[in-house]
Amino acid sequence: MFTARLMVVLFCLCLLFSPTLVLAKKKIPDQSSEGQVLLWKFNQTGNKALIPDISLIGIVSGAYFRDDPATVQWPNPTRTGFNLQAAELGIQSVVDPYIRADVFIHMLEDGLEVEEAFITTLTLPLNLQIRAGKFRARLGRENTQHLDQKHFADYSRLRRYFLGNEGLTDLGAELSVLLPVSWFSELSFDFMQGRNDVSFDSPRKQDFLYVGHWANSFNLTTNLTMQVGVSGAFGNNVTVRKLTQIYAGDLYLRWRPHERRGFKWETEYYYRSLEGAVATAKEGGVTTSMVYQFARRFEAGARFDAIGFPEDAFSQYQVSPILTFVATEFFRLRGQYNFLHTDGAGKKQHEAFLQLMFNMGPHGAHSF
Amino acid sequence: MKNFFVIIVLCLFISLQAFAGLHVVTTTTELAAIATEMGGVHAEVKSLIKGSQDPHYIEPKPSYASILNKADLFIAMGLSLEIGWVPSLLTQSRNAKIQRGHEGFIEPYQGIRILEIPSGVVDRSGGDIHPEGNPHYLMDPRNGVIVAKNIAQKMAELDPAHGDSYQKNYEIFAETMNHKIGEWQRVLSKHRGLKVVTHHQTFSYFADWLGVRVLDRIENKPGIPPSPGHMVDLIKLIKKESVPLVLLENYYDPKPSQKLAGETGVKVLTLPVSVNGVETVTTYAGLFDYIVTQIVGAQ
Numbered sequence: 322m323f324t325a326r327l328m329v330v331l332f333c334l335c336l337l338f339s340p341t342l343v344l345a346k347k348k349i350p351d352q353s354s355e356g357q358v359l360l361w362k363f364n365q366t367g368n369k370a371l372i373p374d375i376s377l378i379g380i381v382s383g384a385y386f387r388d389d390p391a392t393v394q395w396p397n398p399t400r401t402g403f404n405l406q407a408a409e410l411g412i413q414s415v416v417d418p419y420i421r422a423d424v425f426i427h428m429l430e431d432g433l434e435v436e437e438a439f440i441t442t443l444t445l446p447l448n449l450q451i452r453a454g455k456f457r458a459r460l461g462r463e464n465t466q467h468l469d470q471k472h473f474a475d476y477s478r479l480r481r482y483f484l485g486n487e488g489l490t491d492l493g494a495e496l497s498v499l500l501p502v503s504w505f506s507e508l509s510f511d512f513m514q515g516r517n518d519v520s521f522d523s524p525r526k527q528d529f530l531y532v533g534h535w536a537n538s539f540n541l542t543t544n545l546t547m548q549v550g551v552s553g554a555f556g557n558n559v560t561v562r563k564l565t566q567i568y569a570g571d572l573y574l575r576w577r578p579h580e581r582r583g584f585k586w587e588t589e590y591y592y593r594s595l596e597g598a599v600a601t602a603k604e605g606g607v608t609t610s611m612v613y614q615f616a617r618r619f620e621a622g623a624r625f626d627a628i629g630f631p632e633d634a635f636s637q638y639q640v641s642p643i644l645t646f647v648a649t650e651f652f653r654l655r656g657q658y659n660f661l662h663t664d665g666a667g668k669k670q671h672e673a674f675l676q677l678m679f680n681m682g683p684h685g686a687h688s689f
Numbered sequence: 690m691k692n693f694f695v696i697i698v699l700c701l702f703i704s705l706q707a708f709a710g711l712h713v714v715t716t717t718t719e720l721a722a723i724a725t726e727m728g729g730v731h732a733e734v735k736s737l738i739k740g741s742q743d744p745h746y747i748e749p750k751p752s753y754a755s756i757l758n759k760a761d762l763f764i765a766m767g768l769s770l771e772i773g774w775v776p777s778l779l780t781q782s783r784n785a786k787i788q789r790g791h792e793g794f795i796e797p798y799q800g801i802r803i804l805e806i807p808s809g810v811v812d813r814s815g816g817d818i819h820p821e822g823n824p825h826y827l828m829d830p831r832n833g834v835i836v837a838k839n840i841a842q843k844m845a846e847l848d849p850a851h852g853d854s855y856q857k858n859y860e861i862f863a864e865t866m867n868h869k870i871g872e873w874q875r876v877l878s879k880h881r882g883l884k885v886v887t888h889h890q891t892f893s894y895f896a897d898w899l900g901v902r903v904l905d906r907i908e909n910k911p912g913i914p915p916s917p918g919h920m921v922d923l924i925k926l927i928k929k930e931s932v933p934l935v936l937l938e939n940y941y942d943p944k945p946s947q948k949l950a951g952e953t954g955v956k957v958l959t960l961p962v963s964v965n966g967v968e969t970v971t972t973y974a975g976l977f978d979y980i981v982t983q984i985v986g987a988q
């Protein structure tokens with residue numbers, strides 16, 4: 322087993338260096354009829370040249386909780402009053418002809434945390450791509466999304482229950498390939514350290530985490546796009562030599578006839594089997610959300626999260642309507658209400674958030 | 690497992706493309722129209738977005754990455770027009786040839802005089818500005834000829850075997866365009882100094898070419914709907930200067946212009962600003978035929 326893993330890593334390394342050889346053979350033509358310089362080869366202007374794109378996203382919210390959460394649930398709002406959900410510094414740039422780098426740093430009220438820091442290859446042959454560093458595992462869709470990409474003030478209960486408040490983000494390497502078919506079809510394999518407080522927190526150093534995802538996208542009509550994905554994550558949990566498996570299915574429908582109308586429907590299901598010392602806990606849950614943009618600057622929507630299909634020891638559901646005012650691409654205000662019901666918790670939880678988000682600088686778009 | 694390999698092999702066969710020439714992908718339809726004329730039979734050209742879409746705010750679809758994956762040449766307008774959606778697509782495309790700085794990537798505005806380059810402090814208090822100057826340079830057909838030349842040269846560089854053909858296509862295009870440009874100028878010469886209000890900065894190059902005077906814009910801060918105060922100013926301006934026309938790019942919200950029309954009686958001319966922006970406009974020259982005819986007809 323270990324030899325097999327070693328082979329994979331070596332294979333990846335070989336691939337990483339192969340484009341250099343491929344490219345060295347191609348000569349860059351210096352055609353310059355009428356003595357013109359081919360500007361597009363060097364079209365960065367003046368002092369902007371060579372400085373990476375630097376951006377900062379700030380997310381601040383005012384929150385009301387009927388009962389303040391017992392534990393910190395950052396980056397979700399976590400207490401009644403003011404919450405700094407994110408001050409995310411993004412540093413992004415193409416590094417050289419072969420790779421680009423993306424670094425996202427969370428500036429917390431009392432420290433810094435590297436949220437993501439990875440390189441992505443640009444020129445591998447055979448439609449392959451490697452990411453390496455710290456990044457969000459491709460398990461479903463929501464786990465790959467930053468808070469600023471979401472249409473809600475917090476992450477779903479599904480993601481929070483199975484992957485923790487900060488989701489499944491880890492050090493590792495990823496090999497992905499775009500399949501040569503007529504639609505968009507991408508297979509990815511993440512090979513990661515295996516450090517997640519909720520599902521993959523093995524104390525043994527040789528226990529790594531493996532995540533596979535297959536994403537597909539179809540244009541049903543010119544304005545309607547569908548994405549379907551299946552994924553799985555396999556690793557060891559806190560009980561020595563015991564396995565956690567998470568299987569996820571994601572479905573995303575997007576209708577966008579023009580800039581002033583749009584509709585999104587995102588659904589995700591997780592199934593987790595977590596071996597313990599004596600028994601295996603089998604649990605599942607779902608999150609589904611619909612968001613309708615009814616004017617250039619307004620969107621309304623709702624999300625429904627439920628945990629307990631199948632049920633083990635925990636059952637919960639939440640309903641969350643939202644209303645968002647998108648002043649510009651760079652500033653928005655959002656109101657959200659959560660009604661949370663947890664079996665056996667006695668009282669029902671009410672939560673309300675008013676969230677503002679601002680974006681300075683050119684924050685590169687994340688994945689689809 | 691054996692079946693799986695059979696499927697993969699089948700997929701590989703399906704994806705082998707019958708067309709052997711240059712695969713060209715552009716962001717906008719104007720670029721596609723020009724590239725089609727330059728490429729002739731030796732290139733297959735696809736535009737990522739439709740003529741009825743606002744190129745500033747495109748939400749990338751995964752299918753765009755698939756299209757870019759097979760491109761030999763990618764042509765973008767540049768000047769930050771597509772900054773919000775092209776960079777991530779290039780990464781997703783996994784296509785080494787068309788990455789920025791590689792030989793299959795071109796922003797063909799070299800040789801064009803760029804208008805409205807901001808000076809002083811450049812921040813977003815002025816809205817979602819074009820920090821490198823106005824990117825709507827193809828709204829002046831003389832710039833279209835320059836762009837055509839840059840594209841034809843690029844095609845010749847990538848496919849030297851058909852270099853003469855691209856050069857010839859350019860010469861034919863330039864001759865036709867120059868003839869038409871003369872005609873459009875003649876037709877609109879009696880409208881020199883025509884006062885207009887436009888929605889966005891899309892018409893700056895067009896106005897510069899024909900001596901049309903853009904007195905103000907509805908979107909005085911790009912990307913931000915006009916404030917009530919600005920609408921009041923516009924109404925005053927239209928009345929005071931007896932502005933006869935509001936030019937509205939057809940992918941923008943018609944409500945503010947309709948309001949101006951209701952208050953002042955100004956005529957609103959909704960115009961395509963892209964090839965395929967309306968069904969009848971299918972070529973780059975056709976775009977100006979349409980716009981010029983509409984403006985003349987509106988007088």
Ligand SMILES: [Zn+2]
Nearest residue numbers: 745889890891
């Ligand atoms: Zn513009």
